[in-house]
Amino acid sequence: MTQYALIFEAESIQSYIFDSGRLSDAVGASVRLDQLCGDLAPAGPEDKKTPDDLLSRVIATVLGREIQKKNDPDVAFSRRGGGAFIALFQSAALRDRVQALWSATLADVAPGLRFGLVASEGIHALAAAEAGMQAMKWQRNQPAPSLPETGPLTRLAPRTGRAAVQTMTENAQKEWVDAQTLVHRQRARRFNHDRLTARFSTDLQNWPSDLEREFPFNQAGHKEIAVVHADGNGLGVALQELAKHCKKTPDHYVEAYAGFSEAVSQATRAAAAHATNTVLAPKTRKDGFVPARPLVLGGDDLTILLRPDVAVPFTQAFLAAFEVETEKELKEARQKFNFLPVKLTAAAGIAIVQASHPFDRALHLAESLCGMVKSATKKRVTASEKEAPSGLMFYRQTVSLLDDWQDVQRVETTPKEAEEGVRYCTVHGPYLLHASKGEPTLPALAQLQTLADVLARPALANGPVRQLITQLHQSPATARKSWQRIWEMLAHRQDAATQTALRQALQALGLPAAPDALPCAHRSESPSDLHSTPLNDALTLAHLAVTQEEEA
Template identity: 35%
Template sequence: MRYHAYLFEARSIQPFLFASGRLADMVAGSDLLDELSRGILDQALRACEVEPESLPAPRRAGGALYLVFEDAETARRFRALWRTLVAQLLPGIERVDCICSGESVKGAINTGIDTLAGMRNLRPAALPNPAPVAERNARTGEVAVARDRKRDREPVDAATRVKRQFARSEHAGLAHKFDPDDRAEWPRNFEQDEPGSRRFPLGEDGMVGLIHADGNGLGQILRVLGDATGHAPEHYVRLYRAFSEGLDAATGDAARSATQDVLQPQINDGVYPARPLVLGGDDLTLLVRADLALDFTENFIEAFERESERMLQTLRGQLKEAGTPDDVIERLPERLTACAGITYLKSGQPFARGYQLAESLCDRAKQQSRSATEEATVPSSIAFHRIQTSLADDAAALSSQEMERYESTHNTVYHLGLPAYAVGQVDAAGLPRLQTLRDLVEHLQDGALNAARLRQLATRIHESPELARKEYNRWRALAEAPAARALHEFDRHLEALVGRADEHDLPFGPERDGDRDGGSRERYSPLGDLLALLALHRQDTRKETA
């Protein structure tokens, strides 16, 4: 018997979500994507005379479908219908699909996965081409296809029109996964001209944190499942479906835990200070009031580790029941971990670029986590950046622009921030802990040390590291008599973050080999990260205190 697998992936989802910059459009887009692999898919299958419950579907979440048909003609009819639906519902989004056949379900799907991998770099032309002279949507730059009568006849492109036409109950949308009990409403806009009851409750600084979190270790689990189903191919669909659903459940439970612990105590006039945008597989994207972003992210990652540990324990039992050899089962990790990037930006800045930066920060955190251990399980970590000048979408470029100073005299690059901070249960000896940075922030908030001088010091380092050394020594001298204990605690936290430094030098760790041409050296300090968190938590470091 031959099996016919239809594989579909929607790619570049976040640009589709963030294109217009309006929160209401982002919300509608995220709900539309969430509904795509649920109710919309079920209706499409029934239109092809296929019952969704009876169809083998190892994966149907996160904009990806793996469906297995016994009849080739039914698979082709479904593909024709699905392509039409997606083109109408998600205009402009990148998508790849294929039908592959094989003597087994596993063989058909594996062939399809290889086929999709080869198609991802073949971007199809966007047709029809617009006329040379055409009105465009000012928010997205795309060609307008209609006017929004509810918003002063604003020209809107095809994707924006679909989002604004899509109506879904708030109690059935993506946000419902974060709070099944609907304890409060979720905001839908930042604009002043929208109904105030659903506006995003911002802080005084108008800053938000754009969080992107992504799991680690999935490849290891998929390799184990591949070997397990090699011994028992008849269990392929059941085991992969169990893992996919278990991962979704673990991610959802972690999101609910962070919502309950961090967001619910901050409900303001019945509105959450956050808005979920993506939750599926091991991915999370969320907008949240800036001062809550780090707490939410850390809470989510810690809960994700706990929930994934339970999920993997269940998976071990299912592998055992399927007759998988013990040596294969033992290769499963104890838990999954996750890394995250946080972009702190103003609510009026472009979220599309803010997301790209958060994704780049997340990638940087993953790189740091991998290099911090030789174990199979990569530790969890977080990287963040507060936008103060221009908004770039690459973490390395932005760090070089805003957080680095090259001193030619000593051929040394000074970094005013650390690449990432470790969180979670997995040991990361090579990474500083986020809790240590938190302790240093709390220590400076006590007021015993003059944090305003540290902000001046950061500015001075950009101007002249040599002058900054003199200013730092003066700051220490002024603090030594009245706040000797506080200064000692400052040094202790600093050493825990970057290593022991000369107290008569700048607050940077020891020199290390750099990766630039010319054999330059590098030194790191948490000073920029420290000042960012102090500012986000309303600690005024701009004015000197007595």
């Protein structure tokens, strides 16, 4: 029987959220995006406290009744979540009415959002979806114009350069804003607790929507934020296996894809809630704001702003819970589709920047770091270890506005000139969530934390170690002398315990542990002349631990 598909996909989501560079605008955009399409996960306690998603209300308006998430007689979804959906209808007339109302609604509630929307049909659900996805590729090459158009006499919004439509007053100052920013700010002002934040916790109610007035920076006055972006590993491979199966048995298309999508969405939400309850809740004072602001939680993606002292623990907890929850959620799907993975892993990037740093650049850097983790861990995939291990990478940026890790590494962390054919990089990541003995060897986060604890001992003052990191970038020969003096200082103090701890921590990370050899090593994923050291990463962890203690 002929099936009629309607396919929607929001484009450039991150740019849409961070367009103006203000947290309040990003909050409004993220709340709106989260309420667009909903997902296939079963309704939880948080869903009962908030309105239905926009798509459900549009379809309900056309049908004249509420729709069912599963087994609805008029519409089924093979994909739903993360700002996208594939809806399959029994009637072309019904699909066309939904398409018309959906387009009109988006123009009103999400001005400026770039998206693809196509209608297609086929002899079965899979054929209809494939025809629609092919049409979507063509549509991406024909972007719709942005309205209203900006002419020579048009007043422009200073933050975005688009046509201004209204003035808004913030902190006793008037500002011209465009239609997109206007909607974001109006939305952000309504809630400190919404459908998106409720998925992280139904108990924590006060989530900041303004950096200056609400975000709970630590008492030491370190106005830094951490942008975290996490993304699942292996979804592309799993979807390829699903596609092969459905080619042979098209009748399984909706059940297979919807089941997999539901399992991943549910696992991501559960992992985010676990990390929130174990890390963020204890750091939130009674009647105070949570030291975080979620921005994206859909499919296998997570983007969140965090206070730096909780960024690494939160990410670590999320990655660990994501593995556990995907194994739990995929168990049922594997009973029918045994080619699906037993569990999924994830990668994460953490960009730590000043609060005044442009959000979009910080996010791009976090995404770039996440991509670096994926690239490095993919090389670990073998016949016995079929999925890339979970890992993370972080960087504290204090100098430039570069937003691509390759550029940051080239400009900020690695000297141009080599010494005896070797250049030294002061960032050693990525780090695995779990220690592994596989090849190529990658260090584990726990091993880095051990080194950070050693460097935080009174016998190893931060000054000489920080100086050594600077010298690695400027003069490796001088850095060697400084490294030897550090060992001589420990020997002079007769601190055998610290010497042993330092030696063991370096050896666990696969580094030389002797005064006459710099604590650097070549990483298999790096250029042949590039060696790196984890000292700066360890000092960053130690710095975050200090701010955490000050906040406590």
